[in-house]
Amino acid sequence: MHPPRILLGVNIDHIATLRQARGTRYPDPVQAALLAEEAGADGITVHLREDRRHIQERDVRLLAELLNTRMNLEMAVTEEMIALAEALGPAHVCLVPEKREELTTEGGLDVAGSFEAIAAACRRLAAAGCEVSLFIDPEPAQIEAAARAGAPVIELHTGAYAEVTGEAARREHARLAAAAEMAHELGLTVNAGHGLNYHNVEAIAALPGLHELNIGHAIIARALFVGLKEAVAEMKRLAIAGQEAGFVAALEEHDHDHDHDEEAGCCR
Numbered sequence: 120m121h122p123p124r125i126l127l128g129v130n131i132d133h134i135a136t137l138r139q140a141r142g143t144r145y146p147d148p149v150q151a152a153l154l155a156e157e158a159g160a161d162g163i164t165v166h167l168r169e170d171r172r173h174i175q176e177r178d179v180r181l182l183a184e185l186l187n188t189r190m191n192l193e194m195a196v197t198e199e200m201i202a203l204a205e206a207l208g209p210a211h212v213c214l215v216p217e218k219r220e221e222l223t224t225e226g227g228l229d230v231a232g233s234f235e236a237i238a239a240a241c242r243r244l245a246a247a248g249c250e251v252s253l254f255i256d257p258e259p260a261q262i263e264a265a266a267r268a269g270a271p272v273i274e275l276h277t278g279a280y281a282e283v284t285g286e287a288a289r290r291e292h293a294r295l296a297a298a299a300e301m302a303h304e305l306g307l308t309v310n311a312g313h314g315l316n317y318h319n320v321e322a323i324a325a326l327p328g329l330h331e332l333n334i335g336h337a338i339i340a341r342a343l344f345v346g347l348k349e350a351v352a353e354m355k356r357l358a359i360a361g362q363e364a365g366f367v368a369a370l371e372e373h374d375h376d377h378d379h380d381e382e383a384g385c386c387r
Contacts, residue, residue, distance in 0.1 A: 125324055125362040126161035127355045128191050128312075130335025135165075135173035148174065149181045151347060155338075156187050158351035162210075164333045166193035167200065168217060176203070183207050191333065193254070196233070196240050205247040212244050213252040213274055213333075227256035227276040230264040238268040245269065252310060257298030266305040273302055274310040274333065277323055281314025292322060299326050317341065317357060324358040325365025332358055 134148040152163040163186055165174045182190050189210035194200040195217040204212050214237065216228050230237050230253055237253065244251045252272035255261040256279075265273050275298055280291035295311070302309045311323055312333035324332060334354060341350040 122328065122362070122366065123330075125329055125358050126331035127159070127351070127358055128162040128164045128310075128331055128333040129155040129160040129338055129351055129354075130164040130166070130312075130333055131155065131339070132164075132166050132173045132335055133339040135175070135178060139173055148178050149185065152182055152186060154347050155351050158348035159355045160188065160351050161331070162189045162191050164191040164193060164213070164335065166215065167203070169195060169197065169199070179203075179207065179209075183209060191252075196228075196236055201240055201243055204244055204249060208248050210250060211252060211272075212249040213254055214240060214270075215254040226278070227258075227261060228254050229261070230255060230268055231260045234264055234268060237270075241269040252308075254312075257295050259298070259301060262298060262302050262305065262307070266302075266307055270307075272308040272310060272330075274312055275299065275302075276313050277311050277315055278313040280323070281316070281319055288319075295323070296326055299328060303328050317354065320354065320357050321361030321364065324361030325368065327365060327369060329362070 131148045131151045134146050134151040138144070138146055138148070155163060163182060165179060165182065167174050167176065167179055179192065191211040191213055192204060192209040193213045193215050194204065196214050214228060216226060228237070241251045250272060251270045252274050253265045253268070253270045254274045254276060255265055256276050262273065275295055277295065280288060280295060283291060299309045308330050309328060310331040310333060311326070311329060315323060315332060315334045316337035320332065320334070323329070338350045338354050341353065345353070
C-alpha cells in the first residue's frame with residue numbers, strides 16, 4: 120500500500136524578521152503565508168517567541184482567521200504561551216525549547232528532564248483542541264518520554280544531520296531512521312525539521328512513514344531569487360521525490376529479503 124503523501128509545512132518566521140529589522144509593516148508574514156498556501160504548502164509554521172523578535176501576536180491572530188490550511192504554532196512551555204494557545208485554539212502546537220540568546224532553536228526539548236511540566240502542557244493543549252507535537256532530538260529516552268507525556272506527534276530535530284557531511288551525515292541519518300522507527304512502534308506520528316534545505320531534504324523525506332517536514336530558512340532564502348511561490352513548489356517537489364525514492368527502496372529491500380528467504384527454504 121502506498122503511504123500518504125508527505126506534507127510540507129512552511130515556516131514564515133524569517134519574513135517577520137525582515138519586517139522587524141526596520142520596524143515597518145512590510146514584508147507581511149501573513150501575505151507570505153497565503154502565497155505559500157497557493158504554492159502548495161500544507162501548513163504554515165510560526166514561532167511566537169517570548170521576546171517577540173519576529174512573529175507578533177497580531178500575526179498569529181490573523182493567521183488563525185485567514186489560513187486555508189492550518190497553523191502550526193511553535194512555542195515555549197510557559198504559562199503565557201499555553202494560555203494564548205488555549206485562547207486561539209490553533210490546529211497544531213509544537214512545544215520547543217527556547218533561549219533568548221540563541222539565533223535559532225539549538226536543540227530538542229528535554230522531555231525526560233521536564234516531564235511533569237510538559238505532560239501538563241500536553242493535557243491542557245489537548246483539552247483546547249490542539250494536536251500537540253514535541254520537538255525532540257532523535258534519542259530513545261526523549262521519544263519514550265514524549266509518548267508517556269501524551270503527545271500524539273513528535274518532530275525530530277534534524278539539525279545535527281544538516282550540519283555534517285560524509286560518514287557523519289550517514290550516521291546521523293541512521294540515527295534519525297532508528298528514532299522514526301521507534302516512534303512509529305509507540306504509535307506516534309513523526310515529523311521532522313530544522314536545517315533542511317534543497318540539497319539534503321530528499322534523504323530525510325525518504326525516511327519510512329515520515330508525515331511532515333517543517334522548513335523555513337532555506338525556502339525564504341531561495342525566494343529572494345525565484346519568488347516565494349516557486350521556492351515553496353521546488354521544496355515540495357523535492358520532498359515528494361525523496362519520499363517516492365524511499366518507498367521504492369523499501370519495496371526493493373522487501374523483495375530482496377523475500378527472494379533470499381525463498382532461496383534459503385529451497386536449500387533446507
